[in-house]
Amino acid sequence: MKKITIILVLLIMTISYACENNLDLAPISSITTSSFWKTEDDAEGALYGMYSQFRSTLNNNENILYWMDFRSGFWTIGTSGGAGDNEKLWQNNMDATTTSTNWSSLYTLINDCNLILKYVPDISFSNQTFKDEVLGHAYFVRAYAYFKLAQLWGDVPIVKEGFESIDQELYNPRSPVSEVYELVKADVAEAVAKLPSSSPGAKPWLASKEAANMLKTEIYLWLAKRAAGGSADLSEAKTAIDAVLLNSYILEANYADAFRNDKSKEIIFSIYFDYAEEPNPSGRDIGQYGWNFVNNINYVPAALRDIVPHSGSTQWLTLSPDYTLRFLKPESEDQRTAVNWQEIPNPSGGTVKWINKYLGTLIEGTRRFYDDIRIYRQAEAYLFKAEVENALNNKDVAIQNLNEVAERAYGIQDYYPLSLTKDEVDAAILEERLIEFAAEGKSWLDIIRFGKAFELITSLVGREGDNQGNILLFPVNQDVISRNTKIIQTPGY
Amino acid sequence: MKETIIRKRGKAGKTFYRLKALFFLFLLTVITTGTVFPQELTITGTVTEETGAALPGASVAVKGTTIGTLTGGDGSYSIRASRNSVLVFSFVGMEPLEVPVANQSTINVTLRTQMVGLDELVVIGYGTQSRKTITTAITQVGSEKIEEVPLPNVTRALQGKISGVRILQTTGQPGKEASVVIRGGSSISKSSDPLYLVDGFPREINDINPRDIASIEVLKDAAATSIYGARASNGVILITTKSGEKGTSNIDFTVTTGFQEFGRKIETITAEEYLLLYRPAIENASSANKNYLTGPTATGINTDISTWTTRFLAEGEEVPEGWHTTVDPVTGNTLVFQDNDLQEQLFQRAMQVNYYLSASGGTDKITYFTGVGYTKQEGVAVGTQYDRWTVRNNIKYAVNDKISLTSNYDHSFSRTNQFENEANLFTRGAFNAKTIRDYFPDGTPGWGNNATLANPLWVNYTRINDRTFQRSTIGLSGDWEIIPNLHFRPSGNYYTEHYTRDYFEKLHNFNTQRPGEAERDQSQRWQYEMLLTYDLKKIGKHDLSVLAGYSNLYIEDQDVSAEAYGAPTDNIPTLNVSPVPTSAFSSFSEERLISYFGRLLYNYDDKYLLTASIRNDGSSRFGAENKFALFPSFSAGWIVSGEPFMSGVDNLISFLKVRATYGQTGNNDIGRYASQGTYAATFPYGGSAGIRATAMPNLALRWEKTTQYDVGFDLHLFPKENIEMSFDYYYKRSDDLLFSKQLPRETGFNSVEMNIGSVAYNGFEFLVSTKNIRTKNFSWITDFNIAYNTNKVLELPDREGIDKNRVNGIIFPDGTGVGGIAEGEKLNSIIGWQVAFLIDNDEQASAALYDERAAGYDPITKKATKGKKFPGDFEWVENWEDGKISDLDQFVLGYEVPHTTGGMTNTFAFKGIQLNIFTDFAIGHSICDMARAWLNGVGARQVQPTTDVLDAWKEPGDAARTMQPKILFHDPSAQQNHTRNNSYYTYRADFICIREVTLGYDIPERITSRVGLKRVKTYVAGNNLHYFTKYPGFSPEVGGEIRHNGGKYPTFRTVVFGLNIGL
Structure with a gap:
């Protein structure tokens, strides 16, 4: 019996001493809601x-x-893959x-x-x-x-x-x-x-007072045009866009520079990309959505590989003829064309085509798609200003701002004459927007805002009553x- | 050329040194356990069977020593032993007999056939019990059933051998264990893996050498498992490793060598058929890109630097050697191309070798077992391989008559070469169109369509992906008999697992940056246990034994990994030369489980049996209020055949036991910190660390609890024929199911861990073993088992307006629905669209239901009419009747899990020859093979369709002969004949598999003794030899995923030759 007592004492001692009994284990490598x-x-x-x-x-x-x-409807399938x-x-x-x-x-x-x-x-x-x-x-x-x-x-x-x-x-x-x-x-x-107000070219990937004012302009323009907000909302939009234009953003002389440099002073707000932040687990060179735009290496003839951007991924997407034939002017007239779209003959037949925006960067032979996504650029600030002023019946101010963008594009001063009617100015603003922001995720909502969906979009003609x-x-x-x-x-x- | 390309980094030199070191260790152990010879006399005699026939090969040993011999061909023996010693006669399948020498110089004995092993000890949790008095559902598998299976994995060796246990070989990657599900599992969404305990210690089942194992006990019902409480809901598998026997000394050497080969190929069309079918299809598909006809594509026109070979024969050019040729149906020109079946090139006949050496034995003071093994298994897929070294050392020594100590040590090292993304390669890459180039002039293989549809041979050529595991267990346990029959057994175990993974991509056309990854993980476990047992042996007719115990298990995991790119050379695959780091990661996590438990075993008069156990488990995974839970169990048995009233029929019924059990167990399979909610710091932005909420907390989270009832009987009929059978019926109900409940998308979280609902499983298991023929020279034994398991969801959380509270699946506007999980329905349903018929002509097409998914593009009018169908498309069956086909119109097409499984073994023995034929089967499950559908449907992705497309619909009238929809290049009409889960691509996956055949020959002892050997056995063994099934994919054993073989490495067939030598 004595032995049993000894062993029981030993047992209890060991349990209480040798073994850690704590069941409340807080995570060390992760953070919980309570911490x-x-x-x-x-x-x-x-x-x-x-x-x-x-x-x-x-x-x-x-x-x-x-x-x-x-x-x-401005899009179609790229060189390979189904729709x-x-x-x-x-x-x-x-x-x-x-x-x-x-x-x-x-x-x-x-x-x-x-x-x-x-x-x-x-x-x-x-x-x-x-x-x-x-x-x-x-x-x-x-x-x-x-x-x-x-x-x-x-x-x-x-x-x-x-x-x-x-x-x-x-x-x-x-x-x-x-x-x-x-x-x-x-x-x-x-x-x-x-x-806080931003200093252009510093950290455009964090929102600023100007970015917020761009958003505010977009919101009130939409409300004015789509939710019967009327002139009260337009004047809110005007206040906002005027505040943006007070800052020192610029239009890059060369349209391409707005896309090749993530710290361009033209960028008011962008979304940051970097390989270190979104390395793709499957090993594909995917990052920013622009990876869909360039050709797969297999489809680029060897003779063209120095000219045609390519990667290991599939070219899923490209602009449709519905867009390229209607909106792209010859490169000699509009410097944006060469950045938005390229199509060259393929020696083995047909053509090789690609969207020339958001090409990523070649790093030691591999293309990495880490261009920042441009959300708001100074070009849009001018076009918003034009849109607001035109809606407020200040047609001349509108044309003046529209021409800031047009001048950079076409290299011609006062590209749009003051003689345009209000409707013509609106049409010009929309057309400039569709070209200026090709493949930047703007066209659908722009066309709706201008109330042109059932005219401009081929597949929607006559479908006002659908759904x-x-x-x-x-x-x-x-x-x-x-x-x-x-x-x-x-x-x- | 090919040889040099596909060979992996040689490790032969290292292997040799490792083997040498292990062998040295082994010798040391053998030498240190020397033997002593006492004074003696010579005893001779004969050993016979009950039939009077001589029994050759029986063991005669002097008890308590290592002296022993075997009987000769005539059953005679001669041995020297001291006058007062005891001789032990034994033979497999016979009851051992002990005879005191008592100065006799001649001792003749007759050994009786073992009465069905009723006195055999079965390992139960924290102890052993005789088979006779066990009241719970435990199946024992002895080493003899594992050893000759020609696979290095424990779980694969068990396949089909245990009734009620489904073992699935879902991958053919060498070294990978199969998945084990006991009695259908217990949970809706959490792991159904059983708890594996090796010599009482929870460790990974991987990398255990099957030859080190003495027995495996599978604990199936809750009365057996509840002593393991919180982790036991899915059953428990107890693995006991070998130990030495007193008075013996054995050295055992086994070498096996053999090959593995790819089992079942998916038949695809030839390169010529591909071009003849698809070039016109591209030409006719108006919206398709003509690049496929003219560009460097599988179907197009290529150059010498293209990955595809198809091109026109140049004027005056000879067809290149080994190339094929055909007339282009589009242009009428001559096409030339290669025809390379990547399945043929990827899958090879692969070799495996296995060496195993063990020594065991013991004296009164010490018993020992040492085993060392080396296995090398090449994969049937080129470039995959598994190497493993194992060593195990179990020593038990008596300090004095009260105290003994046992020490265990085992270590394994394994190295695996495997593909990184198996699903991509085996369901997609291996089916790159056959016009792919075999090798470029520089010796690199054709690379395939793109980075995610790459040629596996090229992936193997450009990637290094090595994993190693080192696993060690160190255990020490004591046994102190404090007063007679009262034992105190403390034990401590330590387990450590080191995992390394190294990945490197050589410079290649899809990626020129040579990305590399390195991962180093360490997991450690400590377990301390204290047991107090008291065996009150036989006081009158009472037999009582009690146990009390405490267990403390602590686990910690530390992971480190890094990624970088930019190495200047292919020759250095490590990160030190890669200048651009892209990820650095380390983490730490831990958990603890504390348990108190007790058990009482009681039997009265060897007839009335009672067991009760209780366990209180506390886990750090749960919220503060719910850490501890109590798991009780009771079971009772009645040996009816022990009753006097049965004595009249004992020629018919030699043994009958009925039993009934009840028990509760738990499942704690949630993330370690899931109850606390998680914010993860892995969301950097703009170069700064970002933190986001990734899991919603649920502090009320508690154990998933399973209550199980089991009734059964064990019956042995006709003592001479030895028909043994056993039957169990069980019902188990899991409540408070741990479930990742889907949340509304508006919450920002996908799901939250909750305890919700109940599910019930029930089924039966039956096994029978008959000795059909037993003569002196020939015997035939049949073992058969069958099990049926089904389930039903009992309760789910209330969902307003939803019939049966269905979650997931399809929900109709009126609240009813199909699929997912719903009250009153079975789990694991496969849902999809039901094919009504193949639309054959325009009338049928225009009468067809509006199909919401169809874009209805008409290649002739070039107009899209949404919802429109065409001849050659499937017409679907409506389920939700609203006059159109939509996502609501889905049906249950089948179930992923078979309801009936089983196996049959026939063992024949003729003199020294044994033949063992084992088949197993599974019935009642289906596979919705969307990978096959994908091959048949996506000509655009440059993949080779299966031979199904040769029967494709072409013109009106064809529907009379085929159900295969028309060939479409792209699917501009979005008819989705091949891309929605559907009944046409759902196959019954019932199968019978010839799982194992073993033919062995024991060379007679009279021959082997001349060269000083106790035993020489040669055998040839095959595994996975043939499936009988209607399913046309790689293997009908799929782990539940849609797509053939779950996207895993296909399983393979193995044949080995073995030689086993004992001395």
């Missing part, structure tokens, strides 16, 4: 995390093109399964913003200005995301809380688009107020609806 949102550093980390998601949201799956360019779902966008025959109808990545981005807006106000900062700046970025990005949601889908769910627990209301219905616009207006106002009049909206993806049955499909789809 985050304590310091200024956390806020800064969250800020860049949000921008990283911003980049993914726009670039992954070529969303920027699917959402904001494809439906104009697949793209065709449905190019032809405006979308349904609830079409690629790009899923808004998930925009809401992922919104959640990042919401969490910043929820926690950062309660974190103490050594520098109050920086705190405002962090909040300003979050307001800017949230305004952008909701604005795109409203433009593409119309009524969308409004979530403002940031999700952290399954006890929250996870299932939200679509709110009227007017409420979404109210949120967008409020957010962009906060962004303009809180973001119960909702043909210009996107359907909501099946996946979104099956996860949240409170979401009702866009009527007509």
Whole structure:
């Protein structure tokens, strides 16, 4: 019995002494919800995390093109590969399964913003200005995301809380688009107020007061033209764009320089890319969506390899004749043509063609696609200014600003005469936009804003009444609806 | 040329030194366990069977010593032993007999056939128990069933041998273990892997030498497994390694060598057929790019530097040697091209060798077992390989009569050369169109269509992808008998695993930067356990044994990896010469499991059996309130045949036991910190570190709990014929399922870990073993097992307006739906579109339902009419009746998991010759082979379609003879005949496999003894010899993924020759 006692004592001692019994193991290499949102550093980390998601949201799956360019019908398949779902966008025959109808990545981005807006106000900062700046970025990005949601889908769910627990209301219905616009207006106002003014060419990949004003201009122009906002909204737009033009952004004399240099002083806002930040796990030289534009090496005859940009990836996309024949002027007339598009004869028959924008960089023989995506450039500031002034019936000011862009393009002063009518000025602005921003993810929403979708877009002619009049909206993806049955499909789809 | 290209870096020199070092270690062990000879007399005699026939090859040993001999051909023996010693006679399948010498100089004995091994000890959790008194569902597999399987993997050797256990060879990559699912698993979405314990210690199943294993026990019901509590829901596999026996000394040497070959090829059309079918298709497909006809493509016109060979024969040119030629249906010119089947070139006959040397034995004080092994297995895919060295040393020594110590040590080193992205290569790359160039003048293979549809041979040529694992276990345990029958058994185990991975891409046309990656991971485990057992042996008719224990397991993982590019040369594959770093990563994670457990085994009069156990497990993975959980079990058995009323029928029923069990187990398979929510710091932007929320916390997360009931019986009939059978019926229900519940997209998260719902599994297992023929020279034994398993979802969280609370799958507007997971339905359904018929003519096409996915592009009018169908397309069946075909119109096409599995072994023995034929089967599952569909459907991607397309619809009337839709180049009409999961490409995957055939011959002892050997056995063994199945892909054993073989490395057939020598 004594032995048993001894052994039991030994046993208990060993258990309590030799073995660590702690079951509360906090992660060392990762951060949990309860340990985050304590310091200024956390806020800064969250800020860049949000921008990283911003980049993914726009670039992954070529969303920027699917959402904001494809439906104009200016695109077609490249040298290889099938059209697949793209065709449905190019032809405006979308349904609830079409690629790009899923808004998930925009809401992922919104959640990042919401969490910043929820926690950062309660974190103490050594520098109050920086705190405002962090909040300003979050307001800017949230305004952008909701604005795109409203433009593409119309009524969308409004979530403002940031999700952290399954006890929250996870299932939200679509709110009227007017409420979404109210949120967008409020957010962009906060962004303009809180973001600092930028110095051109410094860090265009972080939003600034000017970037926020560009967004504000775009929002109010849209509201004025598409949501019957009228002159009140136009004057908001005017205030915003005037503030942008006060800064010292420039137009590069050479159009190509706006794309070959990520720190060009023409860039007001861009999305940052770098191999170190998005190395592709599959080893493909994929980064920025421009990888779709260049030819696969197999399809480039040896004799042309020095001239024709190529990579190991497939050329999935190129501009369609519907675009190139209508909008591209000869290179001798418009210096933008050579940057937007190239087509040369292939010695073994046919032609080799490619979009000559966003070519990436050749690094030791391998093409890396890490050009920053241009969101706002000074050229657009001039064109916004022209659009606002023309809408406000200040046709001459409009033409003056339009000619800033035209002069760079054509090398001709006062390219557009003051004699143009208001409608002609609008048409000229839209045409310049379609050329100036080729393959930059602008055309679809531009054409809608100018109210020309059923005239300019071949596949939409005569289809005003299609999908119960909702043909210009996107359907909501099946996946979104099956996860949240409170979401009702866009009527007509 | 080819040889030099495909050869991997030679490691032969290193191998040799390693072997030498291991052999030295081995010798040391043998020498240190010397033997002593006491004073003795000579005893002679004969050993016979019950039938009176002499028993050659029986073992005669002096108890407690290493002295022993074998009987000769006439059953006689001669041995020297001391006058007061005891002789032990034994023979496989016979009951051992001990006879005291007591001054006799002649001892004749008759050995009785072992009564079905009822006294055999079976390893249960934390102890052993006799087979007779076991009340739970445990299957034991002895070493003899594992050793001669010509594969170096433990799990593969078990395939089909254990009823109710599904073992799937989902990959043919050498060295990879198969996946094991016991009784259908227990979880909806979490791992169904059982818990593997090697000598009581949780470690990876990989890289264990099957020849080191003495027995494998598979614990199937919860009463057996609940002593392992929180990790036991999917069953437990206990592996016991070999140990020495007192009074023996054996040296065993085995060498096997053989080959592996590719089992089943996917038949594709020839290069000529490809050009004749697809060049016109390109010509006729108006929207297709004519580059495919004229450019450097598989179907187009190439130059000497193209990866494809197709071109026109130049004027006056001879057809190059080895090239093929045909008349171009488009231009009428002569085309020349190569016809290279990459499947043929990629898959080789590969060799494997295996050496194994062991020594075991013991004295009263010490027993030992040492084994060293080396295996080299080339893969059937060129450039893949597996090398493994193992050493194991188990020593048990008695410090005094109260205290003994056991020390275990094992170490393994393995090196694997494998492809990085198997799915890309085996479902896509291997099917690059056959007009691909074999080799360029510089010796490099044709590279294939593009970086993701690359020729595997070229990938092998340009990539280095090596992995190594080093795994070691060090264990020490003691046994102190404090008072008689009360044992205190403390033990400590340490396990460490080092993993390295090195990846390098040589300069090549798709990437000129030579990217490289290096990864170094280390995992360590510590386990301390204390057991207190008290065996109250036989007080009257009571037999009681109790156990109490404590266990503490701590695991930590540290990972480091780096990536860089820009090396100036192909010759240095390491990162030190790559100047541009692109990623540097290190991480640390840990977890702890603390457990208290106890068990009571009781039997009365060897007839009434009762077992109860309880375990309290605490895991660091769960939220503060839910760390601990209690797992009880009870089981009872009644040996009916022990009752007096059965004595009248004991010629019919020699043994009958009925049993019933109940138990609870858990599953903690969530991420280590999943309950706490995660912010990940891997989102840099603009050169600054970025942090984002990546997982939503759920502090209420708790164990997944499985409750299992099992009833069964063991029945032995006709004592002479020895028909043994065993039957189990079980029902298990898992509650609080750990489930990654999909969240609305608007939350920004894809899913959250939750405990939701319940699922039930039930099934039966039956096995029978009969000794069909048993004569002096010939015997035939048949073992057969069959198991049926099905499941049903019982409960899911409420979803407003959704019938059956369905998650995932397709949901109709009225709330009903199909697929996914739904209450009252089975798991693992495959859903897709149901083909109604093949549209044959314009009338049928215009009468066809509007198809929402179809862009309806008409190549003749060049107009797209959304929803329009054409002749040669599938007409689909409506499920949601709204007058059109949409994504809602899907059906359950089949189930991924078979409901019935089993196997049959026939063992024949004629004198020294044994023949073993083992087949297994699986019934009730389907494969939706969208990879095959992809090959047939995407001419545009420069891949070779299967021979299916030779039957493709061409013109009205063809539908009478074929269901194969027309050939389309691109699918401008977006008819998606080949790109949506559909019934046409869903195959029944039922199969019977001739899994193993072994033919062995024991050279008679009278011959071997002349050269001083105890035993010489030669054998030839085959594995995976043939599948009988209707499925046309690589292998009908698929782990649940859509696409053939799950995109994994195809499985292979193996044949080896073996030689086993004992001395």
